Amino acid sequence: MLNNSIKLNPKLFDADVEQIPIRKGFGEGLLRAAELDTRVVGLCADLTESTQMHLFKQRFPERFIEIGVAEQNLATVASGMAAMGKIPFISSYAVFSPGRNWEQIRTTIAYNNVPVKIVGSHAGVSVGPDGGSHQALEDMAIMRVIPRMVVISPCDAIAAKKATLAAALTASPTYIRLAREKTPIITTEETPFEIGKAEMFWRSKNSPLKKGLSQGRSEGRGIFPSVGIIATGALLYRAILVAKRLDSEGKYVTVVNLSTIKPLDEEAILKLAREMGAIVTVEEHQIYGGMGSTVAEYLAKHFPVPIEFIGVNDRFGQSGKPDELIEFYGMGEKDIYNAAHRVMLRK
Amino acid sequence: MPPLTDDKIKFLTEKAADIRSSIIHMLILAKSGHTAGPLDMADILTYLYFHALKHDPKTPSWPYRDRLVLSNGHICPVLYATLAHAGYFPMETLKTLRTFGSILQGHPHRDFLPTLETSSGPLGSGLSQTVGMALADRMDHGRSSGKQFYCLMSDGELNAGNSWEGAMLAGKEKIQNLTVIVDRNNIQIDGFTEDIMPLNPLTDKWRAWNWHVQEADGHNFRDIDRVIGEARAVFDKPSVIIVHTIAAKGIPEFERKFEWHGKPPGTPQEIETALKALDDIRTMGGKVASPHHN
Numbered sequence: 186m187l188n189n190s191i192k193l194n195p196k197l198f199d200a201d202v203e204q205i206p207i208r209k210g211f212g213e214g215l216l217r218a219a220e221l222d223t224r225v226v227g228l229c230a231d232l233t234e235s236t237q238m239h240l241f242k243q244r245f246p247e248r249f250i251e252i253g254v255a256e257q258n259l260a261t262v263a264s265g266m267a268a269m270g271k272i273p274f275i276s277s278y279a280v281f282s283p284g285r286n287w288e289q290i291r292t293t294i295a296y297n298n299v300p301v302k303i304v305g306s307h308a309g310v311s312v313g314p315d316g317g318s319h320q321a322l323e324d325m326a327i328m329r330v331i332p333r334m335v336v337i338s339p340c341d342a343i344a345a346k347k348a349t350l351a352a353a354l355t356a357s358p359t360y361i362r363l364a365r366e367k368t369p370i371i372t373t374e375e376t377p378f379e380i381g382k383a384e385m386f387w388r389s390k391n392s393p394l395k396k397g398l399s400q401g402r403s404e405g406r407g408i409f410p411s412v413g414i415i416a417t418g419a420l421l422y423r424a425i426l427v428a429k430r431l432d433s434e435g436k437y438v439t440v441v442n443l444s445t446i447k448p449l450d451e452e453a454i455l456k457l458a459r460e461m462g463a464i465v466t467v468e469e470h471q472i473y474g475g476m477g478s479t480v481a482e483y484l485a486k487h488f489p490v491p492i493e494f495i496g497v498n499d500r501f502g503q504s505g506k507p508d509e510l511i512e513f514y515g516m517g518e519k520d521i522y523n524a525a526h527r528v529m530l531r532k
Numbered sequence: 533m534p535p536l537t538d539d540k541i542k543f544l545t546e547k548a549a550d551i552r553s554s555i556i557h558m559l560i561l562a563k564s565g566h567t568a569g570p571l572d573m574a575d576i577l578t579y580l581y582f583h584a585l586k587h588d589p590k591t592p593s594w595p596y597r598d599r600l601v602l603s604n605g606h607i608c609p610v611l612y613a614t615l616a617h618a619g620y621f622p623m624e625t626l627k628t629l630r631t632f633g634s635i636l637q638g639h640p641h642r643d644f645l646p647t648l649e650t651s652s653g654p655l656g657s658g659l660s661q662t663v664g665m666a667l668a669d670r671m672d673h674g675r676s677s678g679k680q681f682y683c684l685m686s687d688g689e690l691n692a693g694n695s696w697e698g699a700m701l702a703g704k705e706k707i708q709n710l711t712v713i714v715d716r717n718n719i720q721i722d723g724f725t726e727d728i729m730p731l732n733p734l735t736d737k738w739r740a741w742n743w744h745v746q747e748a749d750g751h752n753f754r755d756i757d758r759v760i761g762e763a764r765a766v767f768d769k770p771s772v773i774i775v776h777t778i779a780a781k782g783i784p785e786f787e788r789k790f791e792w793h794g795k796p797p798g799t800p801q802e803i804e805t806a807l808k809a810l811d812d813i814r815t816m817g818g819k820v821a822s823p824h825h826n
């Protein structure tokens with residue numbers, strides 16, 4: 186069942202569930218953040234509308250700087266502005282920022298510890314026909330290895346708006362990952378969002394405890410088929426659909442939305458691993474170095490359980506329709522479903 | 533290079549019209565992609581592939597071929613259409629632009645189309661790669677290897693520092709068989725180049741890095757022939773040619789508008805406008821029946 190206490194979209198399972206691009210939430214969030222705090226400034230590298238910074242630019246032209254096609258300049262100018270007390274948001278496609286300007290971000294933003302907010306749009310293969318050169322699949326990996334960097338990957342447009350507002354309030358260098366295409370609205374305005382906090386979005390009615398089964402060392406380690414799915418970004422929607430299906434088959438499933446990759450909500454991950462005894466991670470990103478790796482690094486040390494990783498398996502993207510590519514690269518519902526079964530067998 | 537006769541100019545003019553037509557048909561089918569740059573560089577690509585370049589469509593990997601790097605990868609529809617018209621792959625393939633599994637990726641990818649000298653799309657990296665190719669060739673074959681290295685660039689990508697890093701090195705290394713052709717169409721995504729990030733005085737910038745600098749009308753084959761010829765004759769300096777082009781050249785309703793940088797004709801009205809304009813070029817406004825209708 187959907188976790189009622191966090192007020193998710195009641196129409197989530199409707200065939201015509203509302204769909205909005207995640208990047209739109211950033212545009213609205215930045216506008217609001219700028220209304221609330223005059224230190225917020227915006228810089229863009231010739232992609233103002235694509236990254237949805239145009240809303241901010243129209244409202245606050247004097248706080249907007251057009252950098253042109255120069256992402257290294259984008260990051261370093263923002264660092265300078267932050268040193269003078271501003272809270273700069275910089276936006277481009279994720280392939281170019283933080284892709285092209287990684288070292289500038291590392292040294293002039295993170296090493297200096299200034300509150301620049303790096304917003305990478307068009308992440309994932311769902312970018313579609315533009316092809317592999319424009320589909321960022323490595324951005325979370327390269328950002329999460331930088332000390333001090335906060336990494337957020339919101340699941341829908343509403344969460345992206347909240348993430349933007351929340352990021353504006355912290356002093357941390359922060360990366361926010363956005364996607365191009367329309368994706369289902371999963372949350373509502375009332376759903377809580379906190380940086381660094383994972384939220385449980387789905388929990389089965391088929392609790393093994395209800396059936397009086399003993400669970401051994403950890404609850405989920407017994408014979409009862411149980412699995413925890415951790416998803417980030419828009420694929421969370423597919424993860425929930427899979428959970429619903431597994432539920433109807435009598436499996437015990439919990440889905441966690443991990444919108445902050447770093448800092449990791451260790452308590453939530455540990456709890457999930459203990460309870461379910463098997464994990465599937467789901468992200469539209471390279472498996473190497475991504476969200477699944479973060480989870481695995483933590484659990485390998487603190488509570489090893491079998492894990493299956495849904496993501497791109499060490500390959501580049503290519504042109505195609507978003508859904509076609511998600512399936513081709515093994516991130517469709519069928520893949521998540523099969524991974525859940527595989528991992529339950531490995532317990 | 534053979535002399536540019538009147539007959540050859542007529543041939544190139546018709547070929548460029550056909551290539552523009554292919555571009556528009558590809559974009560309409562693909563329902564995404566870039567319109568302005570491909571149309572405005574059609575005359576240059578036609579001239580290069582049908583007059584200037586040393587190449588062999590039957591043996592794309594011929595080692596002695598001239599090298600052409602498309603640094604502004606987003607204008608690939610014009611490169612793809614030109615390659616198809618030159619015989620590198622069947623014309624039918626053009627219909628697959630930007631679809632799953634196509635050799636014609638949304639931005640050029642060498643994995644899919646090995647004929648390409650490099651993959652591109654992310655701006656500002658083409659010039660340095662071309663400089664690297666020319667330097668390697670010089671190490672192996674000396675200064676007069678007989679190959680020309682061309683790098684096509686857009687004006688927007690001259691915002692990128694990497695472009696100028698490549699330019700500085702080429703000037704230092706005096707790479708005389710390197711020619712950069714800059715598509716000076718005055719537009720980029722967010723607006724006109726001089727509003728977004730002024731480039732003028734553009735010729736002075738290149739001159740300052742010790743380049744031989746020329747300007748030309750990018751839609752006039754005689755003018756293009758003159759500057760390419762001179763670029764090849766220059767000794768001890770790399771050459772840059774700033775070609776002045778009209779963004780979206782060929783569809784008057786779209787011309788000079790930055791809004792047409794990155795979208796295809798989409799509405800029924802836009803599609804009709806585009807197709808009619810292209811037909812007008814090929815039939816000289818309905819005065820002659822085009823022999824090249826396809």
Ligand SMILES: Cc1ncc(C[n+]2csc(CCOP(=O)(O)OP(=O)(O)O)c2C)c(N)n1
Pocket residue numbers: 230231232254255256281285568569570604606607653654655656686687688689717718719720721793
């Ligand atoms: C490094 C990099 N940053 C951003 C982009 C996104 N982008 C694609 S084309 C373009 C600029 C367009 O201007 P120009 O290069 O002059 O192309 P034109 O519209 O004239 O064809 C930008 C910013 C990119 N491709 N590469």
Ligand SMILES: [Mg+2]
Pocket residue numbers: 686687688715716717718719720
């Ligand atoms: Mg331009």
